[in-house]
Amino acid sequence: MPKKVLIVDDDRILLSLTEKKLKKYENNFTVLTAADGLQAVSLLKENHISLVATDLHMPRMDGFALLAHLSESYPDIPVIILTAYGSPTSKKNALEGGAAEYLEKPFVMEDLIQKIIASLAKESEGGILQTVPLEMFLQLVEMEQKTCTIRVTNKTSGLKGVLFFKNGELYDARVQDAKGLQSAYRILSWNKVALSIQDTCPVKIKRIPDNLQAILMDAMRLKDEAAETGNSTPESLPLPHTEHRQNPEPPLFHEVSPAAVIRSRLDKLEGEKKWLKEILHDDSWDDLTAEAIELGKFFNAGVLKSCYINTGGATDTIILPQDKTIVISVGRQCPHDQILQLLSE
Numbered sequence: 001m002p003k004k005v006l007i008v009d010d011d012r013i014l015l016s017l018t019e020k021k022l023k024k025y026e027n028n029f030t031v032l033t034a035a036d037g038l039q040a041v042s043l044l045k046e047n048h049i050s051l052v053a054t055d056l057h058m059p060r061m062d063g064f065a066l067l068a069h070l071s072e073s074y075p076d077i078p079v080i081i082l083t084a085y086g087s088p089t090s091k092k093n094a095l096e097g098g099a100a101e102y103l104e105k106p107f108v109m110e111d112l113i114q115k116i117i118a119s120l121a122k123e124s125e126g127g128i129l130q131t132v133p134l135e136m137f138l139q140l141v142e143m144e145q146k147t148c149t150i151r152v153t154n155k156t157s158g159l160k161g162v163l164f165f166k167n168g169e170l171y172d173a174r175v176q177d178a179k180g181l182q183s184a185y186r187i188l189s190w191n192k193v194a195l196s197i198q199d200t201c202p203v204k205i206k207r208i209p210d211n212l213q214a215i216l217m218d219a220m221r222l223k224d225e226a227a228e229t230g231n232s233t234p235e236s237l238p239l240p241h242t243e244h245r246q247n248p249e250p251p252l253f254h255e256v257s258p259a260a261v262i263r264s265r266l267d268k269l270e271g272e273k274k275w276l277k278e279i280l281h282d283d284s285w286d287d288l289t290a291e292a293i294e295l296g297k298f299f300n301a302g303v304l305k306s307c308y309i310n311t312g313g314a315t316d317t318i319i320l321p322q323d324k325t326i327v328i329s330v331g332r333q334c335p336h337d338q339i340l341q342l343l344s345e
Helices: 012-025 037-046 063-073 088-096 109-124 134-143 181-188 212-229 256-266 283-298 336-343
Strands: 003-008 029-034 051-055 079-083 101-104 148-154 160-166 169-175 193-198 276-281 307-309 315-320 326-331
Touching (some): 003 012, 003 109, 012 029, 012 109, 029 037, 051 109, 063 079, 079 109, 101 109, 134 148, 134 193, 134 212, 160 181, 169 181, 256 326, 256 336, 283 315, 307 336, 315 336
Parallel strands (some): 003 029, 003 051, 079 101
Antiparallel strands (some): 148 160, 276 326, 315 326
């Protein structure tokens, strides 16, 4: 089945030309197009995309915000940046933000094609397996303490999922735009699968707290229960004890807005990869922010836009009052004043 490549650009003439040029490669990959980041996000939810090539300057949602969203929600999808406003700074920001490649406009179409083919080839750089049982292969990954990204295709339905391993530990799983433990169970419920292995893992944070053996045992039980009840889709059965298996920490915030906008802003600051720890929703701060807002009104100090808290530990906390309070965890070496100014714009 051909892989899907998503081209994102507000220049409709360029989109049409690119689509026509890439049509002769439709045996290898098909092309989807979007006029801006918001359209791209919708297509990502509806399709299994293997690669995104995007412009940076677009209306509604620009390329930097889209790149941030991809980095958070689809870390396994490589991104090629296409821009007419190239500069050393924008290139540095894009590559540090997670882009795999960078092309300045006007570019030679063959250069884009070569980069697409090379990036898609990395999906299976560790090999393709058609007949090995998924459970057996994952146990080998654990025993060998392998770091890899495993793309799993359900041969029956055509649905695709991704498993992320680091040093033999299952860090995360993704099916479409759903992530975490439930997605892992869903993938492990598939009977006939094909595997492609990439020898890297882009995921940094472990979202699946359980050990692999416990997950495999539960998945096998789900399959047995499905067979006993005549249910051909074990993934539709209630998942085992997912409530107490979730990470007790608040989950990373994955909505496109405002988190993606915040991420794209912070990406512009020097050394962001080193000091930015996570962005999350945490309603435990609501009472404090409400009191601070009322104090600000009482003293005519203006609207509270952000609050920096020195915790005295290895990381500090930035609070952003929103409909849902956003909490940003940062290292002590971060540029405090620059962050607050940037987030208050």
